[in-house]
Amino acid sequence: MTESLSLPQAQKLVLLSQRLPPSQRRKPACAATLEVIEHLGYVQIDTISVVQRAHHHTLWNRNPRYQPQQLEQLLNEKRVFEYWSHAAAYLPMRDYRYSLPRKQQLLSGQQNHWYQRDERLIALIYERIRAEGPLMAKDFDHHGERSNDWYNKPAKRALEHLFMQGDLMVPKRISFHKVYDLTERVLPSGIDTSVPTAAEHANHLIRRYLEVNGLGLISEICYLLKNVKADVTAMVQQMLEAGELQQVMVAGTPYFALTGALALLSSPLQRSKLKILSPFDNLLIQRKRMQNLFGFDYLIECYVPAHKRQFGYFSLPVLWGGKLVARMDCKVDRKIAVLHIHHLVLEPSLKELDRFTKALSKELLAFMQFNACFRVELHRCSPQTAQTGLAAALKILVNQE
DSSP states (O other), X not given: OOEEEOHXXXXXXXXXXXXXXXXXXXXXXXXXXXXXXXXXXXXXXOOOOSSSXXXXXXXXXXXXXXXXXXXXXXXXXXXXXXXXXXXXXXXXXXXXXXXXHHHHHHHHTSSOOSSOOOHHHHHHHHHHHHHHOOEEGGGSOOTTOOOOOGGGSHHHHHHHHHHHTTSEEEEEEETTEEEEEEHHHHSOTTOOOOOOXXXXXXXXXXXXXXXXXXXXXXXXXXXXXXSOHHHHHHHHHHHHHTTSEEEEEETXXXXXXXXXXXXXXXXXXXXXXXXXXOTXXXXXXXXHHHHHHHOOOOOOGGGSOGGGOSSOTTEXXXXXXXXXXXXXXXXXXXXXXXXXXXXXXXXXXXXXXXXXXXXXXXXXXXXXXXXXXXXXXXXXXXXXXXXXXXXXXXXXXXXXX
């Protein structure tokens, strides 16, 4: 039987599944962080640091007690590991075996790496790490290489081959640079290293996606994953026939959901809480999905030439009232501990500006603390008519003037 959901119901299901805004957790803070990673399945890593990096930001939005050292602790305890989902990410160690199909495909040539292989250099680098222990890319001699692009260094390319095909792991980073070691020295004892069958892998991808996102399309489940669509499509049909999945119509589009998932709609959504999201948050990473379900047309513009940017270099989507109602281009000036809001853009659908301003001010206090800032400065607001009131309110409510 196919059920139908209104768009507001679908949005609520997605947000509850994503645990946004978060509900109070009674676990110790680090255990709560592990729970977030295990629930989400991955947390994307990104290099941009105009505010706290994306992986820290995503975890903090679901665990307000999160501190970056918790992620380091979980890596040291071998509860999480670094690899690839649709992009570089931290993943729960309990899901390690589901990283093996990709590694096998890369090693066998069924899936191509970004770089050409240099088998001699790969063997030399592997042997040196085996003999000397954990090493960073900078520990290898690049004498005579002309490229200024670190990823075009032959040794760095060889390290990434070994990492992606599973011979090396990254037990930690130092100043955000990877430290590489042999996989057998990093994996915890007793971890399941059996390679899942194609059916097991597809079942895992479907369940993981729908548990975290509430409902989804096959194209969304397979997003940026290679060589899995046929297996996922077949498994979806098998799970439908077994009663493990159900179809859900949303605005004329048939989605899939785990059977019983709609019962989550009876839970309350904390609409009064406002959250400032990372552009790489798990909720937002599929832009077409956000357009279809939330009517939010989002593009991160750090890759867009400056003269073509509409909203700013690094605009952060703002969630409030169960909707994506604004975007805020921010940058932290760490020398003077000021959070600059270069451009705050309100969506036309945003109503109740006074209530929004109070909710934003409250969350900005926490966001400033998370980014080690003591002041916030609003430089521009769109529409301009809202700027005077917002700037004054932020001064009173956030800067305590």
